[in-house]
Amino acid sequence: MDGTVLVADDDRTIRTVLTQALTRAGCKVHATSSLTTLMRWVAEGKGDVVITDVAMPDGNGLEMLPKIAADRPDLPVIVISAQNTIMTAIKAAEAQAYDYLPKPFDLPDLMKRTARALERTGAPRRIPSEDIAADQDDLPMVGRTAVMQSLYRVIARVMNADLPVLIWGESGTGKSLIARAVHDLSDRRSLPFVTVTEADLRDIEGPSRVLARVRGGTLLIDEIGDISSEVQGRIVRMMDAETDNKPRFVATSQTDLGAEKDEAKLRRDLYYRLSGATLHVPALRDRVEDIPLLAAHFLEKSESSAVGPRVLSDGASKVFTNYPWPGNVRQLEHAMRQLSLTSRAAEITRAEAEQIVGGQPGPEPARLTGTTEKLGASVERHIKRYFELHGNMLPPPGLYQRILREVESPLIEVALAATSGNQAKCAELLGINRNTLRKKITDLEIEVTRGRKMM
Numbered sequence: 292m293d294g295t296v297l298v299a300d301d302d303r304t305i306r307t308v309l310t311q312a313l314t315r316a317g318c319k320v321h322a323t324s325s326l327t328t329l330m331r332w333v334a335e336g337k338g339d340v341v342i343t344d345v346a347m348p349d350g351n352g353l354e355m356l357p358k359i360a361a362d363r364p365d366l367p368v369i370v371i372s373a374q375n376t377i378m379t380a381i382k383a384a385e386a387q388a389y390d391y392l393p394k395p396f397d398l399p400d401l402m403k404r405t406a407r408a409l410e411r412t413g414a415p416r417r418i419p420s421e422d423i424a425a426d427q428d429d430l431p432m433v434g435r436t437a438v439m440q441s442l443y444r445v446i447a448r449v450m451n452a453d454l455p456v457l458i459w460g461e462s463g464t465g466k467s468l469i470a471r472a473v474h475d476l477s478d479r480r481s482l483p484f485v486t487v488t489e490a491d492l493r494d495i496e497g498p499s500r501v502l503a504r505v506r507g508g509t510l511l512i513d514e515i516g517d518i519s520s521e522v523q524g525r526i527v528r529m530m531d532a533e534t535d536n537k538p539r540f541v542a543t544s545q546t547d548l549g550a551e552k553d554e555a556k557l558r559r560d561l562y563y564r565l566s567g568a569t570l571h572v573p574a575l576r577d578r579v580e581d582i583p584l585l586a587a588h589f590l591e592k593s594e595s596s597a598v599g600p601r602v603l604s605d606g607a608s609k610v611f612t613n614y615p616w617p618g619n620v621r622q623l624e625h626a627m628r629q630l631s632l633t634s635r636a637a638e639i640t641r642a643e644a645e646q647i648v649g650g651q652p653g654p655e656p657a658r659l660t661g662t663t664e665k666l667g668a669s670v671e672r673h674i675k676r677y678f679e680l681h682g683n684m685l686p687p688p689g690l691y692q693r694i695l696r697e698v699e700s701p702l703i704e705v706a707l708a709a710t711s712g713n714q715a716k717c718a719e720l721l722g723i724n725r726n727t728l729r730k731k732i733t734d735l736e737i738e739v740t741r742g743r744k745m746m
Contacts, residue, residue, distance in 0.1 A: 384447030460572030507536030606641025
């Protein structure tokens with residue numbers, strides 16, 4: 292890399308790490324803990340790329356982006372932040388940041404993005420004409436995992452486009468919440484947001500009544516795959532009609548309606564109209580690193596002045612991280628509300644966590660679908676989906692070890708359960724050395740319990 296990078300962060304360790312890494316890569320680096328100093332450097336014409344934190348002692352990094360864009364429209368700004376909510380990504384996109392990464396960030400990934408920024412011949416950035424509503428900071432779409440950050444970036448790109456949006460994901464993942472966020476953060480936010488089901492469109496006058504209610508705002512069609520073919524045809528005609536104040540169409544589904552197995556649920560002509568932008572909301576089990584963050588958010592949200600704030604102990608956090616949460620984020624929020632009322636002390640213990648998890652409904656029994664898909668094909672399908680969620684960017688480095696860990700951990704857990712926790716038998720079953728098994732149990736933080744055999 293060749294160029295000068297301006298780094299602004301109040302964390303001395305981050306400044307040191309970035310300075311050393313960028314210098315080794317061939318860059319000149321100016322680092323500061325002050326936004327005032329950063330803006331002086333920018334005004335003096337210094338720097339080819341800026342890397343800035345959001346929360347600084349003398350201001351907010353995002354609020355400086357419009358001035359940087361006005362003074363030096365071709366200067367790329369990479370925003371890094373520990374505020375891992377959708378609003379940080381949205382505001383960074385609104386202020387036309389070149390890129391955005393949550394903390395803790397992956398250093399090689401940040402280096403690659405910086406290299407691309409140094410090579411860019413970027414066009415001038417626009418300055419947002421108006422601020423986003425402040426109360427949107429309360430949106431509970433919290434997550435620092437790669438899949439959630441990718442989702443945030445996609446939302447930031449599509450929110451002001453007039454494309455229809457199809458949002459799919461399991462029950463409880465927050466599809467309706469994301470639909471509402473797309474509306475509330477868009478240019479249509481002052482217009483109505485109307486949710487409809489098949490019942491609203493069943494009679495001949497239904498579509499006209501709905502269009503009269505939405506008045507050019509956003510029309511959310513809930514669970515589009517469950518709607519009859521006849522009503523789907525009416526939705527097609529609604530979308531094709533040339534009318535004043537035409538609404539933006541958003542639909543939700545619990546399954547990927549573009550997949551071959553789900554083609555029969557949705558008319559192809561309707562699918563092609565709705566899928567202008569497709570958002571996949573990951574299940575909670577696919578972003579387990581976000582569980583403690585979400586749990587803390589919901590506990591804070593449920594805080595009562597009578598009992599005070601609640602926090603998770605390390606043991607409780609591990610219990611919740613290991614639980615599959617078949618009801619996803621909605622189920623986690625309900626559990627945290629219960630704990631905020633029933634926990635005896637400020638710190639929620641492992642025993643309390645185990646008790647609340649024990650009272651939760653388990654995963655639905657797997658349904659036999661007659662599929663002959665082999666394990667390798669299933670893994671390939673999930674890996675392809677993981678790449679798709681990153682859009683036109685590659686996932687963070689270290690993918691090989693992350694994938695192996697994802698497969699290795701459940702294999703060992705199931706084998707241990709099948710052998711009633713007998714590590715000697717489990718090692719023999721797996722065909723590995725007992726000491727190797729013990730090391731993997733420790734490294735993967737697998738809890739070994741003795742009990743009835745699974746098989």
